[in-house]
Every structure is written in C-alpha cells, then in structure tokens.
Amino acid sequence: MDFETVADALYAGEPAGFVTARNAAAREAKAAGDAALAERIRALRKPTLAASVVNRLARAGSTALAELAELGPALRDAHAKLAGAELRALTQRRHELIRQVMRAEVPRLSEPVAREVEATLEAVAADPETAGLALAGRLTSMVTQSGGEQWLTFAAAPANIKTKRKPEKEAKKPPKEPAKTGPKPAKKVTSLEPARRRREQEKAERERREAAERAKREREERDRLRRVAQTLARERDQARRELVRAERVAEQASTRAEELRTRLADAETRAAQAGDDLDAARAAFDGAEEAARKAKEAAEN
The missing domain is CATH 1.20.5 (Single alpha-helices involved in coiled-coils or other helix-helix interfaces)
Incomplete structure (x- = not known):
C-alpha cells in the first residue's frame, strides 16, 4: 500500500463513501505498522460534489479541462501586456470551453452544484495550483479566484463611450433675391x-x-x-x-x-x-x- 495509490482510489470514488473508505485504508495502514502513512491517509479531505465532478472530468481525460488549464498562462500574459484583442479572443475561448463542459454536465447536477462547478472551471484557467489539482483529479472543494485574478471572471471592459453630438443643422440660407437696381434695401432686412x-x-x-x-x-x-x-x-x-x-x-x-x-x-x-x-x-x-x-x-x- 502506498499513499498515491490510496489517494487516487479515494478521489475516483463517490463522495458519499469517501470517509468510510478513507478510515478503512488508514486502519489497514496502521495495522500494517505504517503509522505515518495512516496519518497521511486520515488527513485526506472528502471532496464536495462540485469537486468530484471536476475530478471525474480529469480522470475521463477531458480535453476541454486540459485546454482550460493551458489557457491560464496565455490569459495572464495577455492581461499583463494589455493586449485587448488577444485577451478578448482568449476570454471568448474560455467561455466556449466552460459552456462545452456545462452542457454535458448540467443535466445531471442541481443548480447550486452546477454554479460551483462553473466557478471552479473558471479558477482552473486563473490559478496554476488549481489547474494542477484539477488535472490530477485531487480537488477537494469548490475553488474561487483570488482577488488579483477576478479580472478573469468578467469580459474585457468596453471602450470609453464618447458622446456623439448631433450635427448642427446647416443654417438655411435666405433665398437670393434678384439683383435690383436702385437704392440698397434698408438695414432692417438683415437685422434677423x-x-x-x-x-x-x-x-x-x-x-x-x-x-x-x-x-x-x-x-x-x-x-x-x-x-x-x-x-x-x-x-x-x-x-x-x-x-x-x-x-x-x-x-x-x-x-x-x-x-x-x-x-x-x-x-x-x-x-x-x-x-x-x-x-x-x-x-x-x-x-x-x-x-x-x-x-x-x-x-x-
């Protein structure tokens, strides 16, 4: 018995039976004389339903989950360089990948769990540590983005809106009067x-x-x-x-x-x-x- 094998087996199972299986594995390790291994096994945390969904995706070899993890460095680089067009394209791709996963998973999930799964998928693209845990199938709870990574949750800000002034109507020119001979018109004609x-x-x-x-x-x-x-x-x-x-x-x-x-x-x-x-x-x-x-x-x- 080794820790990695036990952890993989526990996180591959259903959350409902996690605690019982974990405690049984810990007792088995202790009975075998490996108290340190028993302690490490007992310290493993039970995954939430949302975390178990993401773990299952990783163990099923989800290409969408893998691509989400790969998008993270590119998104952070585009944000650091203020590359607006590239950031919008990467953000759009992230949304597409998350929608792809959710379309397949949502019918089997309650609304609160579905929201947690979606938030965790966003964090996979935002945080390298979360991405590593997700790809390893070792998430234990819903993951959210830290304050410095909240920019990934929202679409790129729109450009500053400039108020357009209505074009002024071209001043109507008074109709030209035919040239007249004789004295000039009085000044009161132009007083308007x-x-x-x-x-x-x-x-x-x-x-x-x-x-x-x-x-x-x-x-x-x-x-x-x-x-x-x-x-x-x-x-x-x-x-x-x-x-x-x-x-x-x-x-x-x-x-x-x-x-x-x-x-x-x-x-x-x-x-x-x-x-x-x-x-x-x-x-x-x-x-x-x-x-x-x-x-x-x-x-x-």
Whole structure:
C-alpha cells in the first residue's frame, strides 16, 4: 500500500463513501505498522460534489479541462501586456470551453452544484495550483479566484463611450433675391441674422448639455451596476466559505461517529469476553465447592 495509490482510489470514488473508505485504508495502514502513512491517509479531505465532478472530468481525460488549464498562462500574459484583442479572443475561448463542459454536465447536477462547478472551471484557467489539482483529479472543494485574478471572471471592459453630438443643422440660407437696381434695401432686412444665430447657438448648447447629461447617467448606471456586482460577488464568496466550513464540520462529525462506532464495537467485544470469563469462573468455583463438599463427606465417613 502506498499513499498515491490510496489517494487516487479515494478521489475516483463517490463522495458519499469517501470517509468510510478513507478510515478503512488508514486502519489497514496502521495495522500494517505504517503509522505515518495512516496519518497521511486520515488527513485526506472528502471532496464536495462540485469537486468530484471536476475530478471525474480529469480522470475521463477531458480535453476541454486540459485546454482550460493551458489557457491560464496565455490569459495572464495577455492581461499583463494589455493586449485587448488577444485577451478578448482568449476570454471568448474560455467561455466556449466552460459552456462545452456545462452542457454535458448540467443535466445531471442541481443548480447550486452546477454554479460551483462553473466557478471552479473558471479558477482552473486563473490559478496554476488549481489547474494542477484539477488535472490530477485531487480537488477537494469548490475553488474561487483570488482577488488579483477576478479580472478573469468578467469580459474585457468596453471602450470609453464618447458622446456623439448631433450635427448642427446647416443654417438655411435666405433665398437670393434678384439683383435690383436702385437704392440698397434698408438695414432692417438683415437685422434677423443675429437672432437666428443665437437660436442656433442655444439649440447646439442645449443638445450638448443633453448629451453630457446622458453620458453622466450612463456612467452612474455603470458604476451602480459595478457596485451591485461586487456586493453579489462578496455575498457569493461568503456563502461558499460557509458551505466549505459546514462540509468540514460534517466531515469531522462523520469521522467522530465512525470512531465512536469502532469504540462501541470494541467495547461490546470486550463485554462479551468478560461475560464468558465470568461464566467460566463461576463454573470453576462451583466445581471446586462441590469437590470440597465431597472431600469433607469422605473425611467424616
């Protein structure tokens, strides 16, 4: 028995039977005289349902999972170089791979577990350590991205939106009047020109203010949605941490129950043996007493 073989067998099985199989392997290693191996085996953590799904993909030789792990270095490099086009292409490919896996797995999973599987697949592309555990089929719980890798969860930010001003209408030119002979028209004919220009300027200024106001509202809405997304992400991460803690408590309780069952079985065995010893002692005592009585009678006769 060696640690790698035992670990592979445990993580290849179903989570429901993990604790029982792990404790049995640990007892076997201890009975064989290898206390250190028994301790390492007992320290193995039970995988969650989401982790077991990813482990199963790795053991089935999923090409999508392998490609997700390979995308990680390229994504980090494109992000470091601010290569927008390359980053968008790689991000799109990551989404396609995750959708490919989820289309095959989701029909068999509940909605919460499906969300955890999707988050773990995103982390496979974000974190080299997670990718290594996933490819080895040794994940134990849902994995999320660290704060510095959250950029991988979202699509590339859109380019800054420039507010387009409506083109000003070309000023209508007054119709040309046929040349007239005689005295020039009075100045009051052209006195409307400044008022027209003022109206056009006021209209252009109004349109500019409206465009600026629309752009401001759009920025405020984007900021609000970003804050909401951050709040929901924090709540999601908190829920995931609480789930992991609950799973650990449940695993510890299961381990404790298994130990108590073992101790109870040992105690029952010892009690049964003590009962047998007591019966034997009573029989021996009765036999000795009978022999003493017969010896006394013989002496009196």
